[in-house]
Amino acid sequence: MRCERCGKELTNRIIKINGVTYCENCARLMGYDRFLKDPSDLLGNPFSPLDQIASSLMQMSELDFGNSTLTCPKCGMTLREFENEGRVGCIECYNTFNDNIVREMFKQQGNSEYAGRLPAQSADTDVKTAEIPQEIKKEAPGKQKEIEVTEKNEAPTKEEQEKAPAGKSGKGLTLEQLMKADLGMLSDEDLEKGIKVAADAEEYKLASRLRDELKGRKEGEGNV
């Protein structure tokens, strides 16, 4: 991780302000001194505004790496590796590290619900390059107000932690769960069991969808 202002590699302290990551030096240069205090100073100080304490706590929780030995059964990625690199090893990892991934996503995004387009469907967008009038010279002075922002340097307020999507459902899924399931998220094992459940219930369409999903993963050749 590096400072988003000067590009320097971050070694010890990571300071996040409004979602932007700074090194200690840049944070100070930009007048964010109050974020540089040791969190324990703030907690010991009864006059610390609440938002300062909250932001310090958030910084601490960001640095709190779990030491779980959770491992993805498919690709062997461990939770620690994932937390260190922010990268997962396979689709199955999304099931294995579900809670942690969602937390990782929340760090960056206020909302973890997918809202984009479906595969092979164009996104419905009509955005055109905005027209910006070239001639704005010789306007009234005080134009630099354009970039002044009245808000104070609020700490990020993204802690409206919504519930994690309830995708995960342990051992074998019921027929009803399978019908609603997001097939891409099911483990190979769930799919195999699901095919049997669906076939037993004579839901052949579902069974074949599950089989296709499983087959697609095993062959990995797609329909090229």
Added chain:
Amino acid sequence: MSEWYTNDGKDSDVVLSTKACIVRNIKGYNFMPRLDDKECQSLLETIDKAIDKDVYVGGNASNIDKNTILKLTRLQILGREASQMANPERKAFYYNDDVSLSVAVGAGEHLTVKAMAAGHDISVYKKAEEAVLDLESKLDIAFSENYGFLTSNVRLAGTGLKVLYTVSLPAISKTEGGIAALSQRVGQYEWSIYPFAERGEIADSDVYIIASVNTLGVTEDEVLKRGEMLISDVIKAERALRDEIASSKKDQSADIYGRSYGTLRYANMISRSEALQDLGWLRLYHDYDDTGDINISWNTINKLTMDILWEPEAPTRKNSQSVASQKFRAQGIRKILKGAD
């Protein structure tokens, strides 16, 4: 065929380029960090079959010669980080004739599709989307209803889309608190801004990248709309501040402008940061110079700026300060400015 970044772009006094990057992964293969070499070969073959050879040239990175690597760096397909070409047998690069559209395989995710245009031009999204749709129709893409397109880097999961504007902001940079205020404004749009610098480098120019952040909870359309609103704000603010500096400090600005041009035009050795600083001043005062003595187009300013930022001859900054590279750089700039005189 001309190269994409030498085209005339809109708002090129502020915006160097607009880029849209879309990443995708193929079902049935582990993501890159857990993909063994044998599987990786199979992945490369599978993707190679899906690549439209009428549109793209290129292929496995281990077959790309040194000159092409330099060219692809200058044209911003490859980053300047030398590590980009580590393990070339696990990567492939495909690109169209003006290199404005490219598909990188094995660069972080299985597929990275990138469309680029000079200046301010959001049509790059459609161009990238079209290329991705073609691949999605031919390949089995990892997708989940909850998380959207699945990626190894979980921060890209969802739309897998990043929109980036590369901007040069000499006036905002030179205004006290300018960049801090801009960072806040960018944060309000839930976008990010960071200086142009690579791992371990010190940012030494007034060039910034303004990039989208959210890939979940937003549609592609919302990302683009916000980006367009944000970039309009940035362009207006930078122009207003140039106006302010050029009128309130007319003599000083005119002086530095002339000196900067002189240095670029006639220096025998020049460091990267000095060249970028000088180009920043040319940019700031370009539209206010009424002497008519200096003849340089926006296109030339932008080409020089990007050539130096992506300088392929200096993939790491270690050698970019040597006498030889300072001379090489100065000569390259002189040649272009002489031609523009």
